[in-house]
Amino acid sequence: MDRKKCLDDTQIAALLQGLTDDSDLSDINSESGDEVFEDDVQSDVEDVEVEQSGEISNLCEDEQATYTDCHVSSKSRIRTFSVPKIRSKNKYCWSTSKGKDTGKVSAINIVQTARGPTRACKLLLEPLSCFNLFFTDAIILELVTWTNTEIGLNRKSNMTKATFGDTNIHEIRALIGILVLTAALKDNHLTTDEIFNSNFSGTRYCSTMSRDRFNFLIRCLRMDDKSLRPSLQIADRFMPVRKVWDMFIEQCKTSYTPGSHTTIDEQLLGFRGRCPFKMYIPNKPNKYGIKIVMICDSATKYMFNAIPYLGKSTNNHGIPLGEYFVK
Incomplete structure (x- = not known):
């Protein structure tokens, strides 16, 4: 008898149901009239190829069959599961069947635009142009208006020096530039005396304005009408900075995608x-x-x-x- 003889359909169906013991195989062999050895069963089961789609092919050279919901372990024993999921000892959940493809991605989840500056902002190459993009003329004018109002309230009759004079658009831009530069150079933790000391921090700060003028502008810097605060600050505690803040955030949103x-x-x-x-x-x-x-x-x-x-x-x-x- 040829020991390499392939299993017939009845024997294959029995193997897929997990009937791999000697008694089941003997029953099948008695019906078919063929003698099957244990090593023949082992070699035939090893030839089974299980694909992820659930198709089992190449059972023998002449016959092929398709079966679903089956799994071949490392010991060549076929397992079937009636439940959709099983849990391992480490509490990890495994699926007993292949998940379905989701198909096409919804159009709302596809980003059509690339990140980066908007079309108008891509043309700005100079640092000063980028600075003016965020600190617009409207923001600077708001600061100048209410800062001069505060300066008029704090200035005394004996304060005749230029240090205590009114400010303008260019000086407010210079003041914001100093604050930005101290943050960029990690100098914002230093005292004012250290920042405006040419031997310690160089001449980049003291060449813009004097130390006394810087301190005076910082004390008088305002962004709103101070007389309206008692009535408006009850509803919004951020009201003294709200208007300028909203204008700055609007520039941040419109300048970048x-x-x-x-x-x-x-x-x-x-x-x-x-x-x-x-x-x-x-x-x-x-x-x-x-x-x-x-x-x-x-x-x-x-x-x-x-x-x-x-x-x-x-x-x-x-x-x-x-x-x-x-x-």
Whole structure:
């Protein structure tokens, strides 16, 4: 008898049902009249190829069959499962069947635009042009108007020097430029005396304005009408900075196209001055400061929207705080 003889259909069906013991094989052999040896069964089962789609082919050279929902283990035993999922000892969940293809991606989930500056902003190559893009003339004019009002209230009759004079658009731009430069050069932790000391920080700061003028402008810098605060600050604690803040954030949003992946998180900006919503977070590098929730592009770290956290006075409209900031 040829020991390499292939199994017939009845024997194959029995193997797929898990009937691999001697008694089952003997029953099948008695019906078919053929003698099958154990090593023949082992060699024939090893020839079974199970594809991910559930098709089993190449059972022998002449016959092929298709069966579903079966699995061949390392010991060449066929298993079938009546449940859609099984769980392993380490609590990992396995699926007993191949998942269905989702098909075409929905058009709403396909990002058609590339991240980066908008078309108008791509033409700006000079640093001063980029600076003026965010600090527009409207923002600077708002600062000049209310800063001069505060200067007029604080200036005394004996203050006749140029240090205590009114400011203008160019000087306010220079003041903001100094603040930006100290942050870029990591000098914002230094005192004013150290910043305007040419032996310590060079001449980049003192060549712009004097130390006394810088201190005077910082004390008088205003962004709103101070006389309206008692009536308006009850509803909005961020009102003294709200108008200028909204204009700046609008420039951030219109100057950049974010990518498909963005991140929402909080940042504590170090500040130890007087502020009604100043926070204390001990695990932050700057323990005292103003917490700002911002959304940034995950690839370029560009911030295109931000909202300050106003403490208990935050009007979250009755929804959880995290959900409110995300929406």
